């Protein structure tokens with residue numbers, strides 16, 4: 593109500609306050625909010641100067657946004673397979689993809705995605721990108737609030753992007769996104785790029801930009817939700833622990849290494865009878881979801897890129913086996929027991 597009373601709907605004081613708190617929460621120097629997580633990826637690429645003639649590595653088993661942002665800035669996506677145990681970009685296949693790439697772009701960056709809330713293998717990715725002179729972008733749309741080796745998501749890559757879409761770990765009541773970085777020059781560039789490429793004065797346009805801002809109303813909502821984010825992640829960790837202990841051993845449950853804290857955007861199991869299990873659960877009145885049924889290299893809009901023309905055996909297998917179970921922070925014990933019973937009866941144990 594105070595946002596409505598004051599009327600500063602665009603870049604009002606709540607936006608600046610949220611940016612300060614996001615940076616503090618992620619322990620990085622700068623946070624810049626924007627319109628959504630897809631724009632955040634595009635702004636990251638624009639800020640790093642990536643465009644026509646460049647090529648960017650992206651995992652093939654993920655939401656489409658990272659590949660889409662690469663194409664929108666005029667660069668070419670090079671798809672990379674993922675690891676079956678983490679669902680995240682496989683650093684060894686990254687090296688294979690680089691060696692086998694026959695497109696026309698100059699490889700210059702990697703977008704790693706922290707799928708389902710688990711940070712990717714940034715130690716290995718940083719060593720590869722440093723050796724090759726590539727930039728490293730973390731798509732943390734599903735992992736804001738997670739950490740790896742004691743470093744919060746936000747400090748694991750050159751630029752980290754996130755989304756405040758309602759179903760993400762830190763969700764607002766509409767669309768929103770942000771970029772995180774240690775670099776003050778990138779911070780300045782992102783602020784210019786999100787506002788039509790403005791210079792020091794509003795109508796002095798010094799570069800080609802976008803119109804991509806977080807609404808003040810959404811910032812006010814996010815300030816409240818950020819304050820309870822840690823508790824919500826603890827609640828989802830408890831749910832994950834209980835699923836891990838109670839689900840039938842015939843399904844593969846997600847593993848999290850000791851060094852990582854997942855944000856648990858999704859709790860995703862694997863079974864080679866996925867469609868039967870989902871149908872049986874649906875008959876019990878239990879929802880589930882498949883993220884993602886089709887790897888990007890196979891989607892109609894991306895199949896023709898040179899970087900799609902390789903084998904991606906792990907992504908192919910995962911697309912047929914993954915099933916995400918109900919796992920939000922407010923799931924009750926009874927509800928979770930009902931999910932477990934439903935999966936067990938579907939599996940026949």
Ligand SMILES: *Cc1c(COP(=O)(O)O)cnc(C)c1O
Nearest residue numbers: 628629630655657705733755757
């Ligand atoms: C949701 C999501 C995005 C895009 O976020 P929007 O705010 O919906 O644009 C990007 N990457 C990943 C991995 C996502 O899950």
